[in-house]
Amino acid sequence: MTSHTPNIRPIIRQLDETTANRIAAGEVVERPASAVKELVENALDAGAQRIDVTIEAGGKRLIRVSDDGCGMTADDLPLALSRHATSKIDGSDLLAINSFGFRGEALPSLGAVGRLTITSRAAGADGAEITVTGGKSTPARPAAGNRGTVVELRDLFHATPARLKFMRSDRAETQAVAEVLRRLAMAEPFVGVSLTADGRNLFRADAEQGDLFGAMQARLGQVMGRDFIDNAISIDAERDGVTLTGFAALPTYSRGAAVAQHLYVNGRPVRDKLLTGALRAGYMDVLAQGRHPAAVLYLSCDPQLVDVNVHPAKAEVRFRDPAAARGLLVTTLRHALASAGHRASSTVGDATLAAFRSEPAAQTTPRPQYQMDYRPSAMARKAAFDLQAPVIDPMAAQDPGFAESPSARFEETEDGDHDVSAPLGAARAQIHENYIIAQTEDGMVVIDQHAAHERLVYERLKEQAEHAGIPSQALLIPEIVELSENDATRILAISDQLARLGLVIEAFGGGAVAIRETPAMLTRLDAPALIRDILDDLADQGASDRLRGRIDAVLSSMACHGSIRSGRRMNAEEMNALLREMERTPKSGQCNHGRPTWVKLRLSDIERLFGRRD
Template sequence: MNAPDRNISTSSRQIRQLDEAAINRIAAGEVVERPASAVKELVENALDAGATRIEVTIADGGKTLIRVADDGCGIPATDLPLALARHATSKIDGSDLLDIRSFGFRGEALASLGAVGRLCIVSRVRGQDAARIEVDGGRLGAAQPAARQPGTTVEVRDLFHATPARLKFLRSDRAEMQAVGDVVRRLAMAEPFVGFVLRDCTGGEERETFRADAEQGELFGALAGRLSAVIGRDFAANALRIEAERDGVTLTGYAGLPTYSRGAAVAQYVFVNGRPVRDKLLLGALGAGYSDVLHRGRYPVAALFVGCDPRAVDVNVHPAKAEVRFREPGTVRGLVVSAIRHALAGAGHRASTTVAGAALGAFRPEPAGEPRRYQMDRPSRGAISAAWTAQAPALIEAAEPFAPFAPSGRVEEAATEPEAESLPLGAARAQVHENYVIAQTADGIVIVDQHAAHERLVYEKLKRQMAENGVAAQALLIPEIVELSTDDAGRLLDAADTLSRLGLGIEAFGPGAIAVRETPALLGEVNAQALIRDVLDALIDGGSTAPVADRLEAILSRVACHGSIRSGRRMRGEEMNALLREMEATPLSGQCNHGRPTYVELKLSDIERLFGRR
C-alpha cells in the first residue's frame, strides 16, 4: 500500500501561523457545507434579531445568489465591520456557554460566508441611518451610507468562488433548491408567528415557491395552521395533539394517525427549544411510540417540540448545531414515547380521512361524455321505506324462477335501536364476501374488515391481561451464562428489576458475566444469549429494555391474528353490531396490528357525487 502524498516537506517541518483568510476558509468548510447551510445561518440570524417577516431569494440553487431580508432590529453602522469578524456576536457574552437561548452563538456564519463568497450587508436600526458593507473572498470594504427600511438584508453572490473545489461537490441546482426549501420549512414550523417567503429567481424570472404568512391566536392553533401550510392540510386533519410534561421537560406538537403514515422517514420533524435538530434519540423515541401500530417499512408523520432548561441540553456538540445532547436522555425519551402512546390510545377507533379519499379515488368514472344529470332530489327515509314495501313482493315473486342463484352478500334487518346509526360506526346492515361488514351511519356508510378489526381487539385485550397479571416466566433447567465486559454487565444488572417484570430473570455471575435464569414463557424456546445482547444494545443506544417488550408484543400479535374472526366466516347481525361497538370502545382499533386500516368511512355526499347527484 502506497503512502499518501501529504504535501509536507520532510527536510524542514516549520510550524507557521496561517493567515486570517485561510483560517476563515477552513472554518467555513464546517459552517457552510452547501447553500442550504448558508440559508439556515442567515434565517436563524434574522429570527434572533426579532424579525416578524423573512424573505429568502435564491438563484441557481443558491450557487449564484442567496438573499435574506428581514424586518428585525438591524445592525448599527458602526458595528458592521465587527459583525464580519470571526467569533463576534451580540447573542452571548461568553460568561455562560450552557445557558444558550438563541439560534446562533458562535459568531462564525457571516465571517465564513465572506471568506468563500461575495457578501453584502445592508442594515438599518430604527431611528438611525442605514449602511452597507461588502466583503469579497475575505477582503473587507468600508461601511457606506445606504437606503433601507428598518431591518437587515444579507446577500451572498457566487458562493464558494474563493474555494472553487467545493463547487464540484455540490449537487444539481434542483437538489440544492430542494435542500434550501427543506431548511426554510423546518424553521417556519419552529416559528409560526413569523411570516416566511421563499423565491427562486433563476434565469431572471422570479417565482414564489413557498409562503407561510404569520399565524395568529394561541400557540396550538397557530402551530396547527403553520403545519397545515408546511406539511399539508391532510396532516392537520389527521394529526393528534401532543401535550405532556415530566421533570421540567415539556413536549408539544402534533403526531399523525397510524393510518396516515409514509413509506420513508421524510416527514419527521423534531425541535429542541425551538431549534430544528436531527437527533437519533428523539427520532428513535418517535418510532418507539408507534412501534405497536405500524408495520415494518412504514414511518409516522410528526412535528414534535421539546422544551427544557437550556442548561439541561448541550447544543454545542456539532458545527452546524444539528445535534444536541441531553443531560437526562432517559427522561426525554420516556416522555416522547409515553405521550405519543397516550395520544394514540385517546384517538380510539379513529382512522385517517385519506383512507376514504383513496377508496373514492379507486372508483372508476363513467367512460366518456358529460356526467348523467338527475332531476330529482334524494328521497326521504319515509319515501324509501314506502317504495321498498311496494316493490318487495314483486321482486320476491320475480326471483322465484332463479332460486339456484346464490347472492354474494347477506342483508340484515334494520337494527331495533334507532340510535345505533348515530354512533360513530353506525348500525350493521350487511356482510359481503364473508369478510366485509357494511354499516350505515347518520351521514354515510362504513366498510369494516372483520378479520383486521377483530385482530386488533384481541391483541389489545391480551396486552391488558399481560399488564394486569404480569409476564409469566419459565425457569431454565440450566442457567445460561453470558460473558460480557464489566461495564456491559453493570448496565444489564441496573435494569434487572425491569427485566424481571418482563419475565427475564438475570443475576451476576462473577466479574463481567450474567446468568440468565428465567425467560418469558410466551417466547417459548429462546436464544438467551442473543436476547441479552439485543437488550444490551438497546440500553446502550437509548437506555430502554425495548427488545424484550417488542418480542412479547410480537408474540401477542401473532396469537391475536390466529385467534380472531377469520375471513370467510359468516356473522349474524348481532355479532356484527357487537364488533362495531367494541371497536368504538377500544383504543387503536382504527388500524390492525400491521398498521393497515380496519375500516373505511364514505360520506353520503361523496357517494352521491359518484353517481352525479351533486
C-alpha cells in the same frame, strides 16, 4: 500514514485568518441550504417579523435574505464579520442559550467562501453597507435602506471551487433550501416567510395571529398540508420540567419514508437519534412494516437541561437526562394514540372513493359544437325498467327474487337496538363473509372483521400481560454471556425492566452476566444474541424496546389465531357487538400490522359517484 519524512520534525504553523475561516466554513456551510439556515436564524434572532429569501441556481449563484429585524449600525458591521463575535451570548454560561445562533461563525464563514454584501440600518441610525470577498472585507460605507438587514451572498464556494464538485443539481439544492425554510417556518408561526427561486414564488407563509396553539395549528396546516392536521392528534404533556407539545398523525396516516418527522428542542429544529428513536418507539406496534410516522413535536425545557453546543451546525443536542426526555415522548405518544380509540385516517376513505371512480374513456371523436338532448325516450325508459324488474318463475311457489342472487347477506335488525348515530353506525350486511357494512348518520362504514377483531384480542392480551406480568421460564442451566465490564454494567442497570418482561439476568463476576429465566412465550429464544442486540440499542439510542417488541409480536400472533376468521358468517348481534367493542378499544383503527380496520364513505361522496351531486 504520515506525509512527513522520517526523522525530520514537522514545523507547526499558525494558519492565517482566511484559511481558518475557510476551514470553519466547511463545518458550518455544507451546501446552499446551510447558508440559508444560518442567515434566516440570524434574522429570527434579530426579532424579524418578515423574512424574504431569494435564490438563483439553487443558491449557488445568489442567496439574498431580507428581514425587518433590529438591524445593525456602521460600527457593528465589521465586528459582525469577525470570528466568534456575537450579540447572542456574553460567554459566561454556554448552557444559558436562548437564541438560534451563538457561535459567531456564520457570517465570517460565508464571507470566506463567497462574495458577501450586508446592508443594514438600525432604528434611529443611518444605513450602512459592507462587502467581503474571499475573506477580504471593505470598510463600511453609507447606504440607503429600511430598518432591518439584507444579506446578499453571490457565487457560493467561488473561493473553494473544489466544494462545487460536491453540489447537486440546481433543482435538488432548491428543494433542500425550501425544506430548511419550511422547518424554520414551523418553529415561528408569528413570523412571515417567503422563498423565491429563479423568479418563481415557491413558498409563502404569512404571519399567523391569535394564541400560540392556534397559530401553530394554522402554520402546520399551511406547511404540512390540511390532511396532516385533519388526521393528527394534539400533543400536550409535561414531566419533570420538560414540556412536549405538537401534533402526531394517526398510524393510518403514515409515510413511506421519514420525511414528515419534524422535531424541535426549545424552538430549534434538530435531527437527534434519541428523539427519532423515541418517536419510532411511540408507534411501535401500530405501523405497517416499512411505514414511518408523521409528526411535528416541540420539546421545551430550561436551557440548562440541554446542551446545543454539540456540533457547529447545531442540529444535534444532548440532554442532561436523556431517559426522561425519551420517556416523556414515548409514553405521551402511546397514550395519545390509545386515546384516539377507533379513529382512522380520512385519507383512507378518499383513496377508497378514488378506487371507485372509473377512468375517463378516451376521446375518439371530437365533441359536437351544438347541444344535444340526452334524455331517454319514454320507450327506452320502459325497456330499462322492465330489465330491472324481479324475475317471476310461474312454476315456483316461493316469492319472486332478483334475476341474479346477491352475494351479500342482509341481516334484519331492530332500529331501536342499534343506533346509526354511534361512531361506527349500525351493521346492516356482511359481504364475502369478511366485510361488514354499517350505516351511519351521514354515510356508511366498511369494516374488515378479521383485522378489527385481531386488534381487539391483541389489546386484551397486552392488558392482561401488563397486569399479570409476562410469565417466565427458569433455565435448568443458566446461560453465561461474556461482555465487557461497561456493557455488563449497562445491561444490569435495566435488569428490573427486563425482569418485568420475563428476562431475568444477574451478575456472574467480571464482565459476565447469567441469564436465569426467559419469557415463556418466546420459544427457541437466542438469549445471548438478544442481550447483545439490546446493548446495541442502548449504545445507539440510550434505551431499548427490542424485548418488548418480540413479546408484542408473539401476542400479535396469538391474537391473529384467536380472532374471527375470514369466511365466518356473523349475525347482526355479533356484528354490532364487534362495532361497539371497536369504539371502546384503543388503537382499533388499525390492525396489528398497521393496516386500517375500517373505511368510512360519506353519503355526499357516494352520491357524487352516481352523479346525484355536482
